[in-house]
Amino acid sequence: MRQRPACAAGFRFPEIGGFLYACAQNGQTVCENVRKIHAKGGPAVSRLPRRRGRLHLPARCLPLCLGLALCLLCVSSCRERPFSPARPIHVFTREEGSGTRTAFEELFGLLETDPDGGRLSLTRREAVVARSNGVVLSGVSTDPAAIGYLSLGSLNSAVRALPIDGELPTAEAVRTGRYPAARRFYLVTRDGLSGPAADFLRFVFSQEGQRVVAQAGYVPVCNGEPFVPGDVQGKTVLVGSSSVSPVMEQLRDAYLAGNPGADIEIQTSDSASGIRSAAGGGCDFGMVSRELSADELALGLTATAVALDGIAVVVHPENTVPGLSSAQVRGIYLGETAVWRDAGAVP
Amino acid sequence: MKGRQRVERLMQAVFWLCACAAVAAVVLICVFLFSGGAPALREIGVWQFLTGVRWEPGRERFGVLPMIAGSLAVTLGAVLLGVPVGLLTAVFLRFFCPLRARRVLGAAVGLLAGIPSVVYGFFGLTVLVPAVRRVFGGSGYSVLAVSLVLGMMILPTVVSVSADALAAVEAGYYEGARALGAGHERSVFRVLLPAARSGISAAVTLGLGRAIGESMAVVMVAGNQAVFPHSPLDGARTLTSNIVLEMGYASGLHADALIATGVVLFAMVMLNNLIFALLRRRRMKK
Numbered sequence A: 001m002r003q004r005p006a007c008a009a010g011f012r013f014p015e016i017g018g019f020l021y022a023c024a025q026n027g028q029t030v031c032e033n034v035r036k037i038h039a040k041g042g043p044a045v046s047r048l049p050r051r052r053g054r055l056h057l058p059a060r061c062l063p064l065c066l067g068l069a070l071c072l073l074c075v076s077s078c079r080e081r082p083f084s085p086a087r088p089i090h091v092f093t094r095e096e097g098s099g100t101r102t103a104f105e106e107l108f109g110l111l112e113t114d115p116d117g118g119r120l121s122l123t124r125r126e127a128v129v130a131r132s133n134g135v136v137l138s139g140v141s142t143d144p145a146a147i148g149y150l151s152l153g154s155l156n157s158a159v160r161a162l163p164i165d166g167e168l169p170t171a172e173a174v175r176t177g178r179y180p181a182a183r184r185f186y187l188v189t190r191d192g193l194s195g196p197a198a199d200f201l202r203f204v205f206s207q208e209g210q211r212v213v214a215q216a217g218y219v220p221v222c223n224g225e226p227f228v229p230g231d232v233q234g235k236t237v238l239v240g241s242s243s244v245s246p247v248m249e250q251l252r253d254a255y256l257a258g259n260p261g262a263d264i265e266i267q268t269s270d271s272a273s274g275i276r277s278a279a280g281g282g283c284d285f286g287m288v289s290r291e292l293s294a295d296e297l298a299l300g301l302t303a304t305a306v307a308l309d310g311i312a313v314v315v316h317p318e319n320t321v322p323g324l325s326s327a328q329v330r331g332i333y334l335g336e337t338a339v340w341r342d343a344g345a346v347p
Numbered sequence B: 001m002k003g004r005q006r007v008e009r010l011m012q013a014v015f016w017l018c019a020c021a022a023v024a025a026v027v028l029i030c031v032f033l034f035s036g037g038a039p040a041l042r043e044i045g046v047w048q049f050l051t052g053v054r055w056e057p058g059r060e061r062f063g064v065l066p067m068i069a070g071s072l073a074v075t076l077g078a079v080l081l082g083v084p085v086g087l088l089t090a091v092f093l094r095f096f097c098p099l100r101a102r103r104v105l106g107a108a109v110g111l112l113a114g115i116p117s118v119v120y121g122f123f124g125l126t127v128l129v130p131a132v133r134r135v136f137g138g139s140g141y142s143v144l145a146v147s148l149v150l151g152m153m154i155l156p157t158v159v160s161v162s163a164d165a166l167a168a169v170e171a172g173y174y175e176g177a178r179a180l181g182a183g184h185e186r187s188v189f190r191v192l193l194p195a196a197r198s199g200i201s202a203a204v205t206l207g208l209g210r211a212i213g214e215s216m217a218v219v220m221v222a223g224n225q226a227v228f229p230h231s232p233l234d235g236a237r238t239l240t241s242n243i244v245l246e247m248g249y250a251s252g253l254h255a256d257a258l259i260a261t262g263v264v265l266f267a268m269v270m271l272n273n274l275i276f277a278l279l280r281r282r283r284m285k286k
Helices: A003-011 A014-026 A030-039 A057-077 A099-107 A133-142 A171-176 A195-204 A207-215 A245-258 A271-280 A326-334 B002-044 B046-051 B065-096 B099-114 B117-136 B143-167 B171-179 B184-195 B197-213 B216-221 B239-246 B253-285
Strands: A090-094 A111-113 A119-121 A128-130 A146-151 A182-189 A234-241 A262-269 A285-288 A302-315
Touching: A057 B117, A090 A099, A090 A133, A090 A326, A099 A111, A099 A146, A099 A182, A099 A271, A099 A302, A128 A133, A133 A146, A133 A302, A133 B117, A171 A302, A182 A195, A182 A271, A195 A207, A195 A234, A195 A245, A195 A262, A207 A245, A234 A245, A234 A271, A245 A262, A271 A285, B002 B046, B002 B253, B046 B065, B046 B253, B065 B099, B065 B143, B065 B184, B065 B197, B065 B239, B065 B253, B099 B143, B117 B143, B117 B216, B143 B197, B143 B216, B171 B184, B184 B197, B197 B253, B216 B239, B239 B253
Parallel strands: A090 A128, A090 A146, A234 A262, A234 A285
Antiparallel strands: A111 A119, A146 A302, A182 A285, A182 A302
């Protein structure tokens, strides 16, 4: 089995017929003979090939490099297809533990609740599941046919926020309640806050803290008293929603400027993890970007609203859809509306 | 002398302990997986779990068939893209490459193995996904994009293992082929490559194992829809990304079902390793 390929390859070359014949005459196998030749210092190929003198490296690499360059050129010359109303809608959603997703689905009627407490998300199953606001942002900002939703505070100019029911998602519209998709940010805690954690909470509700909330693009929940920094030493840990963590990071920076002795650690995952961690004592505050369910409240947690946030429905800047109604958003996420034309895009 | 013996004995104990630690880790993981997954499998039903096509944690409906299909699809794609490239790279490095270039290329392939998987994922997200969308249409988050990323990730494994396999072929094969008048190319492709067959299949199996177990890079480019992929341009959710996506917030039966997903994955990897071991044994016998 092993010898066969070698011999089979050889048989196709008539000029070595004589050599084979000689081998047969002596009653030896071909390979034995070849070894003997080598042992006498015959044609040296035992060291595997260094093929000199045929083509130098640059010459050999040239076609290869040219080919590669051509391939790259082909791919990069494939421009992004421009937006057209005939294109199918690429829907982006979040993972099911996300508070933004839960809040979004509750607000737009995409959540079906069974009598026995089971919940079914009605979002179309072909929707791309992104793991954070950032991934939704990068997905929607590069794909002209995409639609997604994210926290108002994560919004930037790479995407276009659509007016919902004729109202653009601005902090003002969220505050007055005109924008239909608004939700609260909560910090959830168990009983018995540690000293540093209580001081941080006091800062969040102070005048300075709520000013930071407003500057970050969210809506403050109260006009607090001026904050008087106390001499606080110790660590506070926050775990949870990736929608809440950006504003918490800004609050932390502002807080630490006045309290250099304190230490605040923010771990970003999602709302459900924040609740679990807070209930299990893994952190001081769970960051939650949706309402707590009855089961979760039964864990003995206290939820304090720290800011109001809108959920912006975003598309690529080239998209020509003037705006969507709540029913249209629902249709898109249910999968009933599959093409941009049906969602009201103008050519 | 006595002191030396004592040191000798002590060191022996230390080495034993180290060896046992490795075994204990494997055993512990097995115990954790199967004891964690068994209740969920019992409650859901093994058959229901393996053949169910709907994954709806909110309703306690757990079927992993779409994820199994997704895992198999991306792994197959990775092998189809990665193995030919890896194999030809190995052949080139071993038989056609000038020595100086071989050093550079070998180091580059080695470097590929050292890149963290998150970086592959990020590369996939920012470069490959838009490229797939531009060239083929669709949303870009697709089996194809994952296959490209995984194909790249298994390259170092495939290259190094198949290069070793080629190096292990007796020199006499090449010499014999040349002596019989076959050219360099013909000797390499018709004689050495078939002779290294079992080693090359080991390379494929190892690459496959690497591809099926990857999670971080996959979760970033796969789209993660829990539905069957009907074409290479559809998104898919693999067993690994299912765990990564939901483990953070799952509780109760949902968490157990995710561990059971791990059991399925474990079984698939075990099967793969078994095949690898059988192949190696066949090669040893020869």
